[in-house]
Amino acid sequence: MFSLSEENYLKAIFHLQKHTTEGVSTNALAEELQTKASSVTDMLKKLSDKDLVIYVKYQGVYLSESGRQTALQIVRKHRLWEVFLVEKLNFSWDEVHDVAEELEHIKSDKLISELDKFLDYPQRDPHGDPIPDAEGNFQVSNKTLLSNLKKGETGTLVGVKDTSSKFLKYLDKNNIALGETIKVLDKEEFDGSMQIKVRGERLNVSPLVTVNIYIKP
Amino acid sequence: MFSLSEENYLKAIFHLQKHTTEGVSTNALAEELQTKASSVTDMLKKLSDKDLVIYVKYQGVYLSESGRQTALQIVRKHRLWEVFLVEKLNFSWDEVHDVAEELEHIKSDKLISELDKFLDYPQRDPHGDPIPDAEGNFQVSNKTLLSNLKKGETGTLVGVKDTSSKFLKYLDKNNIALGETIKVLDKEEFDGSMQIKVRGERLNVSPLVTVNIYIKP
DNA sequence: ATATAATTTTAGGCAAAACTAAAAATAATA
């Protein structure tokens, strides 16, 4: 079907265009994929020839419908494998990403549908992200960043924006996990840092932390 | 570590040298890997430069000790994944090979050691082949081909030589499975075909079948 | 022992996916 590289590009475009209506820039893709802008341009031409993206020189790139579907299936595989690693193989949520990055490229419809069944059709991955079904549909939950909560407000942690091992380990260390209730005890208007309560514990968190935690009020 | 292609070559050499003391020929590798002899020569030079094989022009190729260890780890991964697919994901033994062929290249020590644990340290894969441990050690059982049995002798089916989907489906159709007891009712000396008894059923099998079934007396 | 056949290697090339350096286009600023 598609090469490993093509699949990684489609997924990267999918993630980058999620929070904007603009086309995804060459530089943004180069950054995301840890490669050079000129390499990105090369690949965008190829993907465009295959009608997986809509690409106009200098104007950024958009996923076509077939490109989006392809990307969604890779995301589906990535997140199902992450669930498998955590639920069945004792991986912690900060260890799964790199392995899932490889597993997501295994080509077998039966493999992924049986894995889905084996895991009992999970709706979310270990980081709280939704898992698309075989048709590419997935739940969009109305979450907001912790930084948007006001003093005195309470919510449940439903996801993380930064899924780096560093950040996830920081959360582990402070007993902050998916599903935990978080209350904003105080908010410093000057820099956005917060004092929060989790599991009965008071904790001061920097603004960088508050913009990487998703909350459902 | 090593590329997908290098790993496939090492595994192919490992399998081809198993039943001979001679070096593995270029043509045999080309046949096994569905590629051209000239491509094989190219790769053998590269593997030789990396000291994974001992290669003398026109003289065939042998695995070095490090090459053998690498091959054994790929075989280990291949067979563990095959067990996973059959035991956990409802694959039949004729469906696992191609997917395992991809999964065997995923790079993660933790993944494979946890998978081994999750499967409860299986000793054999769905085709009866032994699974090397993390150190590359594996059981060698004293099996023989069904074709070597004489009239009246009995044994247990412990493995298959041909693991093609076609052959495995033939066995399924005739209720011949791993662990089954087989008795040689009659043997035609002219062409080696046999009349055997499996699960109380009489069955005539061609010589091609008898040389692809491993028996433990 | 020669001639013929089969196997294996070399030589030259191609496609994918990356790179560097230079040119072109767009965006930002004075």
Add this chain to the structure above:
DNA sequence: TATTATTTTTAGTTTTGCCTAAAATTATAT
């Protein structure tokens, strides 16, 4: 608007793994 800065594309290479065709080597058969 003109100039400068940034972004993006093009041009030209590199590496890996494969190919075909031709040459070299080894095996087989008169």
